[in-house]
Amino acid sequence: MSTTADHLQVLGMTEWESRAYLALLKESPATGYSVAKRSGVPRAKVYEVLSSLERKDAVHVTRGESLQYGPVPPGELIERMRVQTTERLDAAEVAIAEYAVQTDNNAxxxxxxxxxxxxxxxxxxxxxxxxxxxxxxxxxxxxxxxxxxxxxxxxxxxxxxxxxxxxxxxxxxxxxxxxxxxxxxxxxxxxxxxxxxxxxxxxxxxxxxxxxxxxxxxxxxxxxxxxxxxxxxxxxxxxxxxxxxxxxxxxxxxxxxxxxxxxxxxxxx
Structure with a gap:
């Protein structure tokens, strides 16, 4: 049976990214140390994972005496992914159609x-x-x-x-x-x-x-x-x-x- 983390991986997150994001849904704001402890992501890798989530606009970051992380709300995250996926599919459809026209003489x-x-x-x-x-x-x-x-x-x-x-x-x-x-x-x-x-x-x-x-x-x-x-x-x-x-x-x-x-x-x- 698929887990919540499995579904997040289908949406483009790695296994560690999905674990870190779910840990932040449980408790935030949180430090990298807290995220590693709760998610099981290795401490040596947790900041790299959180930085990747930040680039994907899946987490917010506050920069004070220590970095604190919080999750982008699931509804907002999923809607943005939906829009991005639709845009990518539309672009792929146009590109494939143009390619098909170009190669039509060899059909x-x-x-x-x-x-x-x-x-x-x-x-x-x-x-x-x-x-x-x-x-x-x-x-x-x-x-x-x-x-x-x-x-x-x-x-x-x-x-x-x-x-x-x-x-x-x-x-x-x-x-x-x-x-x-x-x-x-x-x-x-x-x-x-x-x-x-x-x-x-x-x-x-x-x-x-x-x-x-x-x-x-x-x-x-x-x-x-x-x-x-x-x-x-x-x-x-x-x-x-x-x-x-x-x-x-x-x-x-x-x-x-x-x-x-x-x-x-x-x-x-």
């Missing part, structure tokens, strides 16, 4: 396996979105991300969706895709956040589902652009659908047959 492309793992990573991306989300999703998978997308919309993040079926996303700009039947390989999820990070892959194969996650511009740029190209196509279909379907079939089916999928990938059931 890895992560292979995410399993439907739930892919959806979990997608939720993290949505949670971090600041400006815009572009995505493609099937009706069968839409419920999984509805709450996260709704929360992003509440933060005024723009959400634009190419939907295969009805996702039931009143908070988003939804563009229905004419393809409603699953194709070879299954259902995919494509998510591009702020044009800086994407996750894209198959989510309909259970534990064998696979997706790529990256901030690498070599993948972020083309994947995001492919979603935009689908949006352009759907806008054109909405305006000139009759003309296009008369030549290429319902939902441009003749084009899909012409440029359809090759042999199935061995990793996809």
């Amino acid at each position: 890895a492309i992560w292979d995410i396996q399993g439907r739930q793992q892919i959806l979990s990573r997608a939720r993290r991306l949505i949670e971090g979105a600041q400006r815009r989300i572009l995505m493609e999703i099937w009706e069968s998978d839409a419920d999984e991300l509805r709450a996260d997308l709704d929360a992003a919309s509440a933060r005024e993040v723009e959400i634009i969706v190419v939907a295969y079926g009805d996702p039931g996303y009143p908070f988003a700009q939804v563009y229905p895709h004419p393809l409603l039947d699953e194709v070879t390989g299954g259902r995919w999820l494509v998510l591009s956040v702020d044009d800086r990070e994407v996750i894209a892959g198959i989510v309909s194969s259970g534990d064998r589902s696979r997706a790529a996650l990256t901030t690498h511009p070599g993948l972020v740029v083309p994947v995001t652009e492919l979603v935009r190209q689908d949006l352009y196509k759907l806008e054109i279909l909405a305006a000139y659908g009759d003309v296009l379907e008369s030549k290429f079939g319902p939902g441009l089916s003749k084009l899909r047959e012409m440029f359809g999928a090759c042999a199935q990938h061995p990793d996809v059931p």
Whole structure:
């Protein structure tokens, strides 16, 4: 079981410093000799320990005929440590973020396996979105991300969706895709956040589902652009659908047959 001294050490005090501070809480003002006697800190080290506590603003010192020490009140000490810790964490967060931006061009492309793992990573991306989300999703998978997308919309993040079926996303700009039947390989999820990070892959194969996650511009740029190209196509279909379907079939089916999928990938059931 942790002692009070253990907790003080977690806050940055050494074992001897925590003992000396607790001794002063019991009796103060006190001389170094008294602190050593009550705390168990060696007399040869006690003034060094008390000087360290003074530098940490954990004790007060009166200088008369002999040095007398008193503890900074615990509430004041803890609050100052809390502020200092928050400031250090904020500084570390900024520094790490800046470093990540500087090294972004060498970002890895992560292979995410399993439907739930892919959806979990997608939720993290949505949670971090600041400006815009572009995505493609099937009706069968839409419920999984509805709450996260709704929360992003509440933060005024723009959400634009190419939907295969009805996702039931009143908070988003939804563009229905004419393809409603699953194709070879299954259902995919494509998510591009702020044009800086994407996750894209198959989510309909259970534990064998696979997706790529990256901030690498070599993948972020083309994947995001492919979603935009689908949006352009759907806008054109909405305006000139009759003309296009008369030549290429319902939902441009003749084009899909012409440029359809090759042999199935061995990793996809």
